[in-house]
Amino acid sequence: MAQLNWFSRFLGPGLAFKAAVIGGGYATGRELATFFVPHGAWGGVLGLLFATAIWSLVCALTFLYAFKTASRDYRTFFGHLLGPFWPIYEIAWFLALLLILSVYAAAAGEIGAALFAWPNLWGALLLIASIVVVTAWGNRSVERLFNWVSILLYGTYGAFLVLAFVRFSDPIAAAFSDPTIGPGWLGGGLTYAGYNIIGAIVILPVTRHLLSSRDAVIAGVVAGPLAMLPAVLFFVAMIAFAPAIADESLPSEFLLNQLNMPAFRAVFQIMIFFALLESATSGVHSINERIAQSVARRSMSLTPSLRAAVSLATLCVAVFIAGHFGLVALISEGYPWLALAFLLIYVLPLCTIGVRWLMTQHVSREARAAGKGVEDPGS
Numbered sequence: 001m002a003q004l005n006w007f008s009r010f011l012g013p014g015l016a017f018k019a020a021v022i023g024g025g026y027a028t029g030r031e032l033a034t035f036f037v038p039h040g041a042w043g044g045v046l047g048l049l050f051a052t053a054i055w056s057l058v059c060a061l062t063f064l065y066a067f068k069t070a071s072r073d074y075r076t077f078f079g080h081l082l083g084p085f086w087p088i089y090e091i092a093w094f095l096a097l098l099l100i101l102s103v104y105a106a107a108a109g110e111i112g113a114a115l116f117a118w119p120n121l122w123g124a125l126l127l128i129a130s131i132v133v134v135t136a137w138g139n140r141s142v143e144r145l146f147n148w149v150s151i152l153l154y155g156t157y158g159a160f161l162v163l164a165f166v167r168f169s170d171p172i173a174a175a176f177s178d179p180t181i182g183p184g185w186l187g188g189g190l191t192y193a194g195y196n197i198i199g200a201i202v203i204l205p206v207t208r209h210l211l212s213s214r215d216a217v218i219a220g221v222v223a224g225p226l227a228m229l230p231a232v233l234f235f236v237a238m239i240a241f242a243p244a245i246a247d248e249s250l251p252s253e254f255l256l257n258q259l260n261m262p263a264f265r266a267v268f269q270i271m272i273f274f275a276l277l278e279s280a281t282s283g284v285h286s287i288n289e290r291i292a293q294s295v296a297r298r299s300m301s302l303t304p305s306l307r308a309a310v311s312l313a314t315l316c317v318a319v320f321i322a323g324h325f326g327l328v329a330l331i332s333e334g335y336p337w338l339a340l341a342f343l344l345i346y347v348l349p350l351c352t353i354g355v356r357w358l359m360t361q362h363v364s365r366e367a368r369a370a371g372k373g374v375e376d377p378g379s
Contacts, residue, residue, distance in 0.1 A: 008209035012143070013219040014226035016206040016282065017059060019146045020199030022153070023104045023279025025192070026231040027272045029238055029251030030107075035192045037246045039182030041175040041239045047189035048235060052228040054193035055200075058347055060220025062200040065354045066207050067216040068361060073289045074201050081349055090290075092341050096198065097283050098317055099338065104280045105315070107250075108273060114253050115269045127276060128315045134281050135288055136308040139205055142285050146206075149278045156271040157230040159264070160255075164237035167259055171240035194339030197347060199227075202286045284311045 026032050036044035062077075071077035074093065078086035105124040112123025134145050165172065200223070210216050237255055238245055248254040252272060256265040288310055292302040 005209070009211060009215045010219050010222060011226070012146075012209055013059075013063060013203060013206050014223035015150045016143070016146050016203035017055075017199050017223040018153075018227040018230075019149065019278040020202045020282040021055075021196040021227050021279065022230070023100070023107070023276045025196050025227070026234050027252075027275040027279070028107050028110070029234055029245075029255070030249065031192065032231060032235050032238060033246045033248065033251050035188040036185075036235055037238060037242045039185040039188055040178060040180050040242070042179065043182035043185035044188075044235055044239065045232070046181065047185040047192070048228060048232055050186060050189035051193035051196075052224045054190070054224075055197060055227060056221045056224030058197050058220075058350065059200045059223040060217045061350055061354060061358075062204075063207055063210065063216035063220040064213055065350065065358060066204055067210050067213060068358065072204055072208050073293045074204060074286060075290050075293060077201065077204060081354055082345075089345055092345055093198070093201075094287075096195075096338050096341070097287065097314070100283060101280055101315060104276045108276055110250050110253075111269050111273055111276075114250065115266060123273075127273070127280065128312070130277050131280050131284055131315060132308045132311045134277070135285050135311045136304040138288075138292075138304075138307065139208075139285075142281055143206060145278055145281060149274045152271050153230060153275055156268055157233045160268060161233040161237060163259055163261070163264065164240065164255070168237065168240035172236060175239045175242060191336050191339045194343045194347070195336075198338075198342050199282070201346065202282050205285070205289050280315075284314055287311075287314060 032044075036047050039047060065081070066072070066077055069077070069080040071080060074089065075086065078089045082089060105127060106120075108123040108127040109120030110123070112118035112126065113120055134141050200220075207216070207219075210219065234252075238251055241254070241258070245251050245254055252268065256268055259265070288302060288307045291310060292307075295302055
């Protein structure tokens with residue numbers, strides 16, 4: 001039990017954050033091709049490291065603020081942070097969720113088509129059905145999905161990197177032997193970090209395991225590298241085929257075709273599907289938890305059937321958007337706007353209003369401890 005508690009406190013939030021960002025971050029490689037490949041091998045790595053630092057900082061502040069304000073859903077969190085303006089976030093998040101789920105649905109359709117020659121709609125429908133089943137049963141079901149998929153994901157990406165080094169070692173070495181750093185790497189890293197950082201809010205229900213401020217900070221700092229490690233491994237393999245790979249709708253499929261290993265190709269595509277599943281599940285689950293908190297104030301509970309109904313309604317709208325716009329257009333045109341929106345209504349207030357409030361609380365606690373003539377017990 002002690003080991004499980006330690007895992008849930010320090011690694012659980014990071015794995016959940018990884019689950020929230022991977023679908024829109026790097027599952028298919030399309031996002032890495034958009035924001036990092038154009039800046040070269042070293043420019044891409046610098047951009048990824050910059051994004052990792054932003055994730056760790058914002059996750060640490062988010063988890064700490066959530067712990068101090070007892071916020072386990074985004075409504076409570078932004079009620080404290082933005083006061084009467086909290087609905088601005090809810091509107092932005094719902095619109096963003098539709099866009100993000102649209103990307104996942106489009107990617108699932110592409111995977112089904114590539115792996116089984118299905119019509120694109122079939123893959124999207126399979127994703128919807130899986131999300132509805134998992135989210136219907138609440139927090140424990142969602143956390144089990146995060147933990148088991150993490151094993152599959154890290155193992156598959158690790159094997160992928162080894163195979164890529166064996167097969168593509170010369171072009172990878174050639175790419176990194178070029179010291180040129182594209183001038184846009186900073187902007188690419190900021191945009192990528194900006195639209196993905198919302199994952200820290202999405203996974204607030206998981207932070208219920210935190211026992212102290214120290215737990216919150218450690219979990220937040222660790223979350224950045226935990227979430228970014230598979231992306232770095234994937235990018236190293238992709239850079240062997242830059243810049244041509246930047247034009248591929250599914251860079252993962254392109255690389256798997258280059259490997260020419262049908263069995264591993266099937267495993268990798270299945271892993272991507274499950275990565276999309278956990279990311280989409282985290283977003284839909286945040287909506288369910290928001291509604292659950294509201295009905296709890298009326299001494300009611302959100303039943304599994306109601307959770308499933310909310311999930312299904314949200315996902316059907318997203319699939320319609322995916323079918324209308326397509327994967328590449330959704331990422332290249334929609335994600336930069338998401339990054340700007342969440343930097344303005346989440347990251348900026350957190351780093352100003354939130355940090356000031358945390359500092360005030362810290363000073364007040366020290367003053368109370370000094371007045372009692374005892375050492376501040378900390379957290």
